[in-house]
Amino acid sequence: MATGVIVVDAGGDIMLCNAAIPRLFRISSASVPIGMPFHGFLRALAPVVGWDEARTVRIIDNHRLWMTRSEPTAVRHHFDNGSVLSIVCRPLADGGAVLTYDDVTEAVVHARESRKHETRAEDSERSFRLLVKGITDYAIYMLNPDGTVANWNAGAQRAKGYTEDEIVGRHYRVFYDVADQAAGVPDRNLATALREGRFEDEGPRYRKDGTSFLAHVVIDPIFEEDGSLLGFAKITRDRTEHFHNAERIAHMARHDALTGLPNRVQFVERLDDAIGALAGAGGKVALVNIDLDGFKQINDTHGHAVGDTVLKTLAQRMTADLREGEIIGRFGGDEFVALKSYRHAGELEAFIARTQGALSESIDLQHCNLVLGASFGVANFPADADSREKLMSNADLAMYRAKAALIEKVCFYEASMDEAEREKRKLAADLWRALEHGDQFYLDYQEQRSVSGQEIIGYEALLRWRHPERGLISPVRFIPIAESCGAIVALGDWVLETACREAARRGLTRIAVNLSPLQLGNVSLIGKVRETLTRTGLAPHCLELEITETAVINDRERALHILRQIKAMGVAIAIDDFGTGFSSLETLRLFPFDRIKLDRSFTTDLEHDGKAQAFVKAILMLGASLQMAVLAEGVERETQMAFLAGAGCGEVQGFLFGRPRSLEHLTIQAESCG
Structure with missing residues (x-):
């Protein structure tokens, strides 16, 4: 019977399963879909092969252990019906593993079949080589001891642009830039792999057309049975998209998704920085809480899509003329916040006037024109507070006083507000x-x-x-x-x-x-x-x-x-x-x-x-x-x-x-x- 092959990715899900697996375990091919968790596959086998819960858990734990090892694991599994499978688990350097399954029942029962077992093992190795050759998400290839490329898989061609005929026999230094080549970085990396048993790095590598990509590289030395160096196994994965995704995630963690303004996390950090910069330098930091007037009615009357357009427009207007020491952020809803580092009162007054002007200009939409205003609550450090938390609280108090006022739309914090709040x-x-x-x-x-x-x-x-x-x-x-x-x-x-x-x-x-x-x-x-x-x-x-x-x-x-x-x-x-x-x-x-x-x-x-x-x-x-x-x-x-x-x-x-x-x-x- 043909060798069964299952490839498990780093997340533990099946990414490849050949046709031999259903035949080996006497199950339908539909019961082993691509993307199925591997432990789920083992659990699905339990009633078919007669495993109880304890044995199933033990088998799942064994497979997880094999996948974490640096070397392949080969075992024979004896089933209750007398059949025996040879299982080989070969971990991949970037996580996951390739598992091959061979029915060796006859070899175990009949010693004379030992040669057939060896043949099957060789077939398994050949299947593994063919599988590696066919993988396209990873560049997997061998280097000779001198650093020249010995073989080449489809993933390597996809990642680096060279065909097998073009690259085999050339030194792998061609994947590095000129400066790294001159500095001897490629040879130094091989030396590290020999000395420490592995070299792993993430950095730029270059394709045939000269373009670069962010690569995660693992180099493992491979030895003959007598201990002599056979060469190096090299696995490269293109991490460019992952890096860009990570950058996007990092940006989202610190910015408001709708307006792109600093969110609470980033704004508080920058407020702390502004307060810290005052030490020994003098000056003041004003925190301004801004609450839009009538925004809820816009959402209720015109819909949330129009409300979102209004928020984005106002954010763009407020930030269009920002100057040094000025930051505008959004904490959510119609709640904006600003800070201004300044020395003279006129600087703060000018900033507030600019911001008020940006918020009070008409917003021309297809079906209507909207004019909003806003209530401003202002608190100053260090005059009104001795900590960031107190400063934010006092700006809030001032903003609520401004919202309650009929005419005054900019309200500066006063100590009496604290007394009123305590009374409440x-x-x-x-x-x-x-x-x-x-x-x-x-x-x-x-x-x-x-x-x-x-x-x-x-x-x-x-x-x-x-x-x-x-x-x-x-x-x-x-x-x-x-x-x-x-x-x-x-x-x-x-x-x-x-x-x-x-x-x-x-x-x-x-x-x-x-x-x-x-x-x-x-x-x-x-x-x-x-x-x-x-x-x-x-x-x-x-x-x-x-x-x-x-x-x-x-x-x-x-x-x-x-x-x-x-x-x-x-x-x-x-x-x-x-x-x-x-x-x-x-x-x-x-x-x-x-x-x-x-x-x-x-x-x-x-x-x-x-x-x-x-x-x-x-x-x-x-x-x-x-x-x-x-x-x-x-x-x-x-x-x-x-x-x-x-x-x-x-x-x-x-x-x-x-x-x-x-x-x-x-x-x-x-x-x-x-």
Whole structure:
């Protein structure tokens, strides 16, 4: 039977398997696909040849050991059916191995067949030589003791351009440049191989046409049985593509994939270098955090492809006029960062002005023109921080202050920001403790009334926090902190549970509960609402959930799915603070709102503000056409009430009917929910 040959690459996968292998092991050729892990092939053989798990593991471990040796390993494997295979594993210098399999059953059983065994071994060697000759990914050839080429395989011809007739008999120094040849590098490498048993190197080698490539070279001395030098086995692999891939990977590890700007890793290194360069030299380093204004709306409105184009365009503009000591980087999303090494304040001011100009220029696209701005937070070393970490933190604080400002878009760090941040952190910790104790929060309720008869038609639940040391803390202060620290979800769950329980106990016809954007962003809200209604016994139609448009723009599809599921239970949905923020008609069209709550900013001077009157009338008409009730907030005077009644507003809420109080202090006029 013919010799079975399997070639395993450095990664342990089969890269060649001849037709004899399936016949030797009595398996189908399809069960030994190219690319199959070699250990997987051995495992596939186990049930065919009768190996148990322990024996299979031992055989796999043996093969792995053979492939790591510097010399070939030859063994005979005896199968349970009496057959015997001669297995020879010849490791390749660059990893992997060539394995040959010969059926030597007859040779073992019959001593007179010994000659046949030798013949098969010779055939195996011949197969190995033929295999080496046919390999194209590696240049594998022999050198005579004097360094002349003795033979040549297809891989050598492919890598170096010489045919066998052109190169055999010539000294292998032709693969080196002139300087290396003059310095005796080729002969020195052979001497190293003789002295140390192997020479291995990676460097430039030259083809017949004079072009160079990056080569990984291994030279092993080969000896006769009597110890005399037969020559050298030389394996060369073209590593040029690998080198270029490595360069690309190294570049990707230090640069933003979209814009090509330094990423966080590289930017932080260069920031450290800039800070280190100040030692003994004077000067300052400014760190500038840059957050684009309105970028999310660009993504939502025009798509991420346009958003990517905007980011790349802005990156190119900001870096077009960079000067010494200036770096622009990107940390992800719409977050850019810059540093400026400088001595005089005017240098920093000029850099910020250039960067602002680059960000505020119009971006002309095929279907639209976009104009963005940005918020800048600036912190200086060493004036504002004594470490890189503190500098980055302070620049962040300044940037968030700039984002919150209505006019000032460049904000420099001030020590008071640290105090404000510490105060926020302390309040956040107090919030979590208050949630654990459960006795600091309570609900007040504000009446919602019909305009026509002024009867109570519902109540809005309003969260209050009585701090044990600070007293009452305004929701305007603690709600944003709860949202930033994550406590808002637990708070929202408590408000929903408490309001529903009170409404069910007192038989209220409608109780309105506010939802935060974080609550609406989690699909678990659907289950929480259903479970709360079941647990408290409140009828679904008695509950109204109020959301702002800001809460739905982050992920419209998710928010729409959640609200439709809640609406299907019979729960009403209201859009709160309408007229502020985005207030798009698209939102009213898409979402299943039952009620529009007109923001108090439009009712404050309603009697005297013509524009506010026009807006209120327009919203009332819009609500009527969409079959949505409209409730006006902030009603405090009879004159406001009179205008709203004349304009056709059906529902109102405000201090005209009393301030928010506990249910115990309010007159309950609602009918039972039944």
